[in-house]
Amino acid sequence: MESSLGISDTRLTDLLLDAVCVVDAEGRFRFVSAAGERIFGYPPQEMVGMAVLDLVLPADRERTRAAAQAVMDGRSHLAFENRYVRKDGSVVHLMWSARWYPSEGIRVGVARDVTQFKRAQAMQAALYAMSEAANASVDLSELFRRSHAIAAGLLPVSALAIVLQEQGQAAPHLAYHAGDPAQEACLLALCDLVWREGGAAVRTDSCASLVGVPLSAGASRLGVLALARACGGEYDAEERELLAYIAGQLGAAVQRRELQSRMKFMAMHDELTRLPNRRLFHDRLQTALARAQRQDSRVALLFIDLNRFKQVNDTHGHLAGDRLLEQVARRLASCIRDADTLARLGGDEFVVLLENIASRADADIVADKIGLALAAPFELGDGLVLAITASIGIACRPEHGDSMQALMARADKDMYRAKHGAAPCAAS
């Protein structure tokens, strides 16, 4: 057919970026314009005679069948969206406008490739969802659960695994796995490969198609995020790119969270010995006293102050002093039970909180144990061996008071007397 300009309609449609498709009543292509090759990946002549639905992504077929029926019932359809599988197996997102011509028995549809737009939309959705998850979730496992849900909303996922490299650990450990348990082993093997080689990897196993991407933030390698899809082909380049994007967001969130928990730890612990600091100790003591008052139980405080520690610093240097404090902390920790609290109040002062003791004698036993533990010489490196002593003061609830202030003051006073060779405070 000629246009009023004397150019054939077909040559005009060939100029369009959108593909014009003419489909017969049986749902077979009768004509596809030149843009069809770019959009569907098939030369237009090869598409003639093919059933439309055979090219539609299986998940979208039912919707597409219903939309085609609506068009054939005379309802023109604008902006219907579905996905086709291109000749090379990749997926293209299309937006259609279509009309049925009853006298010719044909349906004419114009297909626009909106893949780039959809991808940008998906990335945007992932960005929002991930940043929301990163800020809202309370802990890492909740963040991982939400990231899993976001990934599953954008990609086919039958199982997901996250491995993380913790500080001081030799190798990354499994931090999260959800989905088909049968796929855990192959996901872990892929995580191991990605971690060792430092780059994204894909693998097709008997159980699934897998993809793994590094989790990192800046120059820090944090772990690996890996997905499995049980059926329906492999992850294409676009899906891998989307996953890398999610991993980038997740990596930044994990790093932020690690930083937060490190800061939280540092606010409550002593940097040198990693023991609870004064602030955390006060919290624990308050809680212990409240419990003791409820249960009418006994609590003891042991104040431990090293004797002439300043001399160690002055004679052997601050580093030797630090090493000595670290070793003292370890020896003190070995003298108490898990339920007791050992803290460093500052400098060379430590404190032990004993809960649920039967009598003052129990506190004396621990004090003797500490004296013995500290009596053995300390090897501080470079051949330096030192012996030290400590002064210990004891206060017990209820006999020395019921408040934190009263017990701390009493234990401090008792320690001072011990240091200066005076007899312990008289029992009150």
Ligand SMILES: Nc1nc2c(ncn2[C@@H]2O[C@H](COP(=O)(O)OP(=O)(O)OP(=O)(O)O)[C@@H](O)[C@H]2O)c(=O)[nH]1
């Ligand atoms: N190496 C090291 N020294 C510290 C640290 N914190 C405090 N100090 C030092 O510990 C010393 C404590 O001095 P003092 O309180 O006089 O303790 P002392 O020498 O044991 O004195 P007495 O308790 O009276 O026997 C000071 O020299 C502080 O500078 C630390 O983290 N590392």
